[in-house]
Amino acid sequence: MADRYLRLTGTAPGRFVARRLGLPQPAALRRWSPRTPDLPGPVLRLAAGDTPPSGSGPYGAVVLDATAVADPAGLRGVHGALHPLARSLAPCGRIVVLGARPQDGDLGHAAAQQALEGFVRSLGKEIGRGCTVQLLRLAPGAAADSTLDFLLSPRSAYVSGQVIEIGPAPQPPAAEGRTALVTGAARGIGAAVAETLARGGAHVVCLDVPQAGDALAEVAARVTGTALALDITAPDAGGRIAAALPGGLDVLVHNAGITRDRRLANMPADRWETVIDVNLGSVLRTTAHLLAAGTLNEHARIVGTASIAGIAGNTGQTNYAASKAGIIGCVRALAADPAVRGRGITANAVAPGFIETAMTAAVPLVIREAGRRMNSLGQGGLPVDVAETVAWLSDAASGGVNGQVVRVCGQSLLGA
Numbered sequence: 001m002a003d004r005y006l007r008l009t010g011t012a013p014g015r016f017v018a019r020r021l022g023l024p025q026p027a028a029l030r031r032w033s034p035r036t037p038d039l040p041g042p043v044l045r046l047a048a049g050d051t052p053p054s055g056s057g058p059y060g061a062v063v064l065d066a067t068a069v070a071d072p073a074g075l076r077g078v079h080g081a082l083h084p085l086a087r088s089l090a091p092c093g094r095i096v097v098l099g100a101r102p103q104d105g106d107l108g109h110a111a112a113q114q115a116l117e118g119f120v121r122s123l124g125k126e127i128g129r130g131c132t133v134q135l136l137r138l139a140p141g142a143a144a145d146s147t148l149d150f151l152l153s154p155r156s157a158y159v160s161g162q163v164i165e166i167g168p169a170p171q172p173p174a175a176e177g178r179t180a181l182v183t184g185a186a187r188g189i190g191a192a193v194a195e196t197l198a199r200g201g202a203h204v205v206c207l208d209v210p211q212a213g214d215a216l217a218e219v220a221a222r223v224t225g226t227a228l229a230l231d232i233t234a235p236d237a238g239g240r241i242a243a244a245l246p247g248g249l250d251v252l253v254h255n256a257g258i259t260r261d262r263r264l265a266n267m268p269a270d271r272w273e274t275v276i277d278v279n280l281g282s283v284l285r286t287t288a289h290l291l292a293a294g295t296l297n298e299h300a301r302i303v304g305t306a307s308i309a310g311i312a313g314n315t316g317q318t319n320y321a322a323s324k325a326g327i328i329g330c331v332r333a334l335a336a337d338p339a340v341r342g343r344g345i346t347a348n349a350v351a352p353g354f355i356e357t358a359m360t361a362a363v364p365l366v367i368r369e370a371g372r373r374m375n376s377l378g379q380g381g382l383p384v385d386v387a388e389t390v391a392w393l394s395d396a397a398s399g400g401v402n403g404q405v406v407r408v409c410g411q412s413l414l415g416a
Contacts, residue, residue: 003356003372006379026378027130029157030092032388036154041090043152049077057088061152066116067100067138071108075115082123092130095123096151098144099137101165113137117163124161124411125376132160132377132411139400141168146397155392158385160376161411169399170299170344179249180394181205181241183232184256186212188357189305191219192383193253196391198223202251205244207232232256232282238289248297249290251394254283254304254327259359261316272319279323283330291340299344301394304331305386306351308409324351328405335403346402348393353409354380375410 008014009025018025030036039060046052047065062085066078082095089095097120102110116135124133134151136144144166150156180197184190185206194204204225208216213229220227228244230237257279260271283304290296309317310324327349334340334347354360354371360380363371372380386408393401 003379005369005372024373024378026373027091027128029130029377029379030154031157031382031384032154039090039094039152039154040092044085046081047077048074048081050081052081052084052088054084057085058090059085059088059093060090061094061096062089063096063098063148063152065098067098069099069112069116070106071112072115074112075119078116078119086123086127089127089129089131092154092157094131094152094156095127095133096148097133097135099135101137101139120163121161121411125413130157130377132156134160135163137163137165139165139167142166143169143397143400146392146395147401150388150392155388157388158377158381158408158410159389159406162406164401164404164406166400167402176201178202178251178396179205179245179247180251180253181207181228181245181249182253182255183207185219186215187219188359189352189355189383189386190253190255192387193255193390194219194223194225196384196387197251197253197394198225200391200395202394207241208256232286233277237282238286238293241286242290242293242295245295248300249295250297250300250396252287252290252296252300252302253390253394254287254302256282257305257323259317259320261320263316264318267319275319276323276326279320280326280330283327287330287334296343296345299396299399300346301396301398302331302334302345302347303390303393304328304347304349306349306405308351308353308407308412311351311405311407312412331405332403341402344399346393346399348401348403349405350386350389350393351405351407351409352381352386353407353412355386355408356380356382375412377410379410381408381410 009018041058041060043061044059045063099113099116102113120133120135180202182194185194186208194206198204204223205228206220207228210229216227260275304327306327307324309321313321331347331349389408
């Protein structure tokens with residue numbers, strides 16, 4: 001369903017009325033397309049304490065290196081570098097702050113580096129005009145190229161206020177000829193993920209329930225992929241997937257999910273069990289089988305679909321929120337598993353906020369409008385926003401990103 005308010009405030013009369021009434025004025029986001037592959041201006045790189053050039057801009061992005069900030073006094077350099085630039089950023093521009101992991105036992109360093117998180121989250125909420133702000137915490141030897149490529153591009157339009165840790169990673173293998181499996185691929189976010197991975201050159205196996213066979217076949221044909229119709233909760237699902245992938249799997253995207261909303265006092269056991277099994281139990285069983293069978297290749301990427309409901313909770317969704325929080329626990333455990341890490345396999349999660357899909361279109365008007373506006377960008381996201389984030393985490397060059405949960409929510413005002 002179209003966001004009519006966003007469309008209205010994009011007109012001169014709409015902007016005038018919104019300004020007079022003190023209403024939100026969300027900016028139309030600049031998303032990736034062949035016509036707009038880059039940000040609307042140059043990228044300025046500087047370190048905390050540097051004096052930014054005067055009289056230049058507007059900048060498409062600013063990258064501030066704050067890795068050397070070792071005590072609270074050093075934060076003065078962060079203010080000094082970015083204060084003059086806060087109004088010099090082009091609409092839909094980017095600010096990326098590079099920090100270091102807080103050092104245990106060094107109170108000044110730990111405090112100053114943690115302070116960057118509060119700074120970034122706050123700046124993201126006030127900067128406006130469709131701009132986003134992120135913090136990257138870099139471990140020694142970390143390779144952040146793929147992450148910076150993502151964050152400094154229109155592909156990250158609906159990602160803001162995030163803190164992402166990046167560690168060292170082995171040299172990535174060649175990215176040609178990769179095979180990806182996307183569950184729940186017949187519509188919505190799953191279909192967008194399949195299209196985006198295919199755009200990047202992957203052969204995509206699109207999986208969904210047999211009842212969605214026609215839509216699934218259409219998506220698979222559109223991405224020149226393969227349709228695999230099966231129930232992901234079936235006891236033999238893992239075996240059937242492995243049999244369908246004799247050459248192994250490089251990207252595993254767990255996207256299939258359902259809702260059966262009711263308050264706990266009114267929720268029968270079958271609604272609880274069904275959501276937990278589809279959204280979480282099937283993910284654990286399938287992943288375990290594909291790992292044990294050797295179907296997941298060296299340097300494979302596992303991406304789970306969580307939700308901000310799993311982070312902040314949501315009324316009427318104790319079952320859904322529990323399942324999505326479980327996805328977060330799953331990827332963190334996989335990322336810490338020596339056997340998984342030893343093969344160069346990474347596991348991460350995306351946590352979508354309010355995304356414009358057929359499901360959210362059915363939400364009552366007042367709740368739908370609240371969901372759209374209660375984030376720093378003042379609007380709902382699109383399925384492609386989640387898909388672009390999945391594609392970054394799935395990239396062969398993203399081996400240093402592991403065990404992370406990245407919210408695709410426009411920096412929702414609810415939750416962490």
